[in-house]
Amino acid sequence: MKNIKYVVYKEDKYFVSQCLNVDVSSFGESIDEAISSLKEAVSLYFENESDNSAYQVIGETLLGEDVIHA
16 A cells, blocks of 8 residues: 555546656646546556656655746
């Protein structure tokens, strides 16, 4: 069993869920559907991954938003 952290954001008409521990993402028409799909995708990822070195333990998290002038 692994503890995962993720972020969910809206892109057009779908919610995108992105795992912060491994490079896996998914989507759904609702937030709950996007999270459920992500959990399934991450489980499948680890089923096929014999080496867990790609898993990154993440402690405290902070979500921020800012404007940059580019």
